[in-house]
Amino acid sequence: MKRYVILIFILIFSCKEESTSLSEVPLTPIGSDWKANWITTKDPLPEKNAWLAFRKSFQFKKDTASTTLRLAVDSKYWLWINGELVVFEGGLKRGPTPTDTYYDEVDINDALKDGENTISILVWYFGKEGMTHKSSGKAGLIAELYQNDRLLVQTDTTWKAIPFLAYISESEKPQPNWRLPESNIVFDARKDIPDWVKRDFEDQNWPNAKVICQGTCAPWNKLVKRPIPFWKDFGLKSYENIISFPLVSKGDTIKCKLPYNAQVTPYLKVKAKAGKKITMLTDNYKGGSEYNMRAEYITKDGEQQYESLGWINGHQMYYIIPEGIEILDLKYRETGYETKFTGTIEVNDDFYNELCKKAVRTLYVTMRDNYMDTPGRERAQWWGDVVLESGEAFYALDRNADALTKKGMFELVNWQRKDSTIFSPIPAGNWNQELPGQMLSSVGYYGFWNYYLHTGDLETLKKVYDPVKKYLSLWKIKENGTVTVRKGGWTWGDWGTNRDVPILINTQYYLALKGYKNMSEALGQVQEVDSITKLMKDFKDAFNNVFWKRDHYRSQDYKGKTDDRSQGLAVVAGLADPDKYGAIYEVLQTEKHASPYMEKYVLEALFQMGYPEYALERMKERFSKMVLDTTYTTLWEGWGIGTEGFGGGTTNHAWSGGGLTLLYQYAAGISPTSPGYKTFQIKPQPGFLKHIRAIVPSIKGNIKVELKNDKEYRLGIEVPKESKAIVYIPSRYQDIIVNGEKVIHTKDQDYKVFEVSPGFYEIIAH
Template sequence: LWKRPIPQWRDFGLKEYVNSAQLPTSGTDGEIIANLPYNAQITPCLKVNAPAGAVIKIQTDTQGDGPSVRAEYTTRDGEQEYESFGWMSGNTVKYTIPKSVKILALRYRETGFDTDFSGSFRCNDSNLNTLWTKAQRTLYITLRDNYMDCPTRERAQWWGDAVIEIEQTFFALDRRVDLLSRKAMSDLTLWQRSNNTLYSPVPAGNWDQELPQQMLASIGRAGFWTYYMHTGDDAAIRAVYPAVKRYMGVWQRSSDGLVQYRGGEWDWSDWGNNVDNTVLLNIWYYMALDGAARMADVAGQTADASSYRSRMAEFKPAFLARFWNGTELRTPGRTGGTDDRGHGLGIVAGLLGSEHWPAVLSILKRVTESGPYLEKYVLESFFVMNDAKDGLARMRQRYRSMIQSKYSTLWEFWNAGEGTINHAWTGGPLTLMSQYVAGVAPTKPGYLEFQVMPQLGDLTQVAATVPSRKGSISVDIKRGPPFAMQVTVPPDTRATVGVPIDAVTTQGLARLEVTIDGAVAFSAGTSKPSASVAFAGEASGYVKFVLGPGTHTLAAREM
């Protein structure tokens, strides 16, 4: 037997439907629609007085997503209660109850993973607030005893989805959910096949097909390493590293210094058109090398780390030589339109440098081919390139239909009718708004140190709470003038906080004044350090300061 590594599910108790006062007191032979306050994991309940043999059917509005859980209850004679313990999810519950049945009560029980919605994000753009909140709701209903692609069709731990979901948890939920992330990493590596390949979803009974690009994403910088940076969980990294090393050994160097293409049993990158699979696979491989090198450091495998980094050093120029044609990334000989996915991911991976930014930005402002899965990395590249304004513009445009929809969750595809209406791989903007717009990110594992480097774009107000391993981090920013920022630093950590110069003045450092907790910390190009504030220099458009635990108030003005 294995000890259960995660808490038992949270039981929110029996609840009344939103429209309970309007529900009929007798069956109608047709559908009775009971409204939930939001998309949730629920078990429908009923209390009736009925003759024997009446059949009551129960399902939610998500049956169109594909095979989903539903229930049928055959009554006995008299008063009785029934709760369908096969949990369902949806926005409404549909009861079909014969006219011969008297309805005494229709209720539901909400359950879910035992975690709180401890993270938050607010800004002066209500559409972005709605997007963040819908992403948080979608995240919660796509995790239970495992991460899942959706709570209706499969409930399967596809690791491409899990990579994006795990990162969202660090900004949206409390740290109890880290137990589920650690379990997911263990599941993936313990199910490694005898030929050293990895596959998902796992645990699995009827599936064993490798999706190579998702596996590279999982074990690399975007997956396992992101978990480590937010948790500092050395033991988890040491436990999974041997499987990571074995999987990296499956991949062979090609004659041009890149990697031999492997399609696995399912050669898939993303939904949508004009997918440049070869470019994407090579980028994911590079990010896997990066993640493996860092994990080898943690595991004390210095020779492995050196080998991975040597491979990265030869890989980058080979990648550019083969795929960068002077204006865009493209596999030689591939026809069809430009693929935005590879350009975004290439920026995030660090394979495309600042010299490529103008060309990449031009592409990403006009090409919108990526599906919701890889859109996260396309959007992230804008922030890496310090172009929050255009990144937010693309985010608003691409997610407009989901923001405006009646649903409380985000969809699998850009159109609600094409797949499920609850797919957390679409929730990448939640991470981006907290990590880049509010600017909160760990710089040492487990938030031993972190940064607050806000990229406001065209926003004038941003506030966020990040539930870190060290405690709750809060940020409240007003562009002004005057620029104002309040930052709460938890105990046992310290923060490097950046004041974005262009949010205060266009005249440079000579016209900038910054006060921290009422004392001048920077004025006219000169720092004025104190016992509680250390000056950390000026770089990348920020004037930076190191702050210890406590709540600090920063103000900046043009002199």
């Protein structure tokens, strides 16, 4: 039987050795139809942290036709049309594949005028590798302006281009830690070029640009259309704490309070003598034990204003201003991913409301070019984090957020190596290590499948299916029927102690099989479904034979305390049957070793096993310190901060927000039962909560649920169009009245079940 299992595994996962073909992935490559040239400056540039200014004037006849500028850079740009700022930080960190580059399309019709117009573009070239960026190794710009399908302007030698020498390439130490491709931003106002973005600026003395190559050429290669929205710009705002201006600095650090942890760019207006250095950084400057970015401004003589363009994050902005400088104003600009907080959940216990509030804030501050683990130390797309973040986004944010998950999925499979391994974080220029557990999670039930379940996006599923199959082919079944632990580059498992890694890997492998089986069913791969079903059955039998030790799961060589993570994952994976729930429940009441990342699965297991009261109790116990803390609006990486935390102890880590998903999915009971919310269930497990009100912004529209679980059981629900809800009412109630009429139901274990079509329903159970 063991040899048969191995043979089945080899057959169903056999695949070609070649890497994923770009023609098979949804990157919308333009191909060779770019007419423009990649251009740069004739004058030499710094190897890293270079800033370039480009200008182009042209004649334009305004009409009703659409006018689109498409452009690409390595690494970021700011765009003005006739002196009007049109894009505040365009461009995406490089790496749709290991060799290619993203480009933007911008509708600039409203900014154009009849007659002469001027395009001005400021480019920031990182020139460094990072955990979020694959450097091309060369600073450049390519741009084309179209009026409908007619090419009006393209980058060539008629453009003006200079190194923007007011930006100093090398700051004093400390530098941002090695994970970040961004450098500190230092601006010397004495070298500024006032009004250079305006239409009437005289640029005759600027040298013409130098052409590097034409169209889609190395080192930028294929150009891939930006798959996510441009950032939301909240505009310049005053800080929360009231400061009376003008104010003459005494040489102290001025601490300006932000309303919450946010991605911000600092602004100042001062009157000063030339040559004074002002430093701007946040309380998160050394967040997670490593230095992040800071900004510096060197004054010119007289009144002046400046905004540092590279975003940083935190709860407070610190301005270190030399003595004698007259401060006229200090402000900040928040920018962030274009999405709205349209999901809401509120219960009669303020602890859980505060947890959700902090979870959403943490989620938002870890979204930008990609989902991040943390917006300070790394900004990196670790897929263990992405799985939890995307799960939260499906409930808390509008559907614009789905594009960021989709982008991450495509990047993951397009960075798949020829040996079929995948790894994260990607895009990356200085990291290539596989974390096997996180990779299994990414392609599995809570990763790729959960995306499809919430979106119904079958085209995306089709395009990631083969790469998933290839990756799973790497995993080999042992003689005893369990999976061999692949070390990859870093067999991590989780932060903390008492990690039973073989069980963690085996449970996540089974979840990956579960996701792959569901994907195969969705794509009509009948033979694959049959083979996987057999493999999963044999694997489950083997898993329980090898790892179950009468009252808990444990691998042979593991000698630590019973690992709560592995017990929880065995339940949510479906490896543990109900006859083991009682024993696992006993374990989870005493063993508490998981980090906030893995704690989500422990709590979910408690809900699934039918212990909602203890799930809520443990959630409150484990997360109390960070939820009740009044200093931070975001959740932490570990159970403490700094040395008390894990991995450096950052104070903004979205993997700690799993409780938000669980409150929507289990306490309020809302979860899809078929892709794209064609059907969904309302199966509340309120535990000791007496009142729950929730709105889920599903792909079909808002789902609304309000539960009153006190002296009587009242459930108000709203089902959106083109969807159906399966409603579960506890069996202890005899009669179920829906909109004034008694309903006919079926039975499902401890529940009475019925289905409702789109509309509003008031349900009373007696």
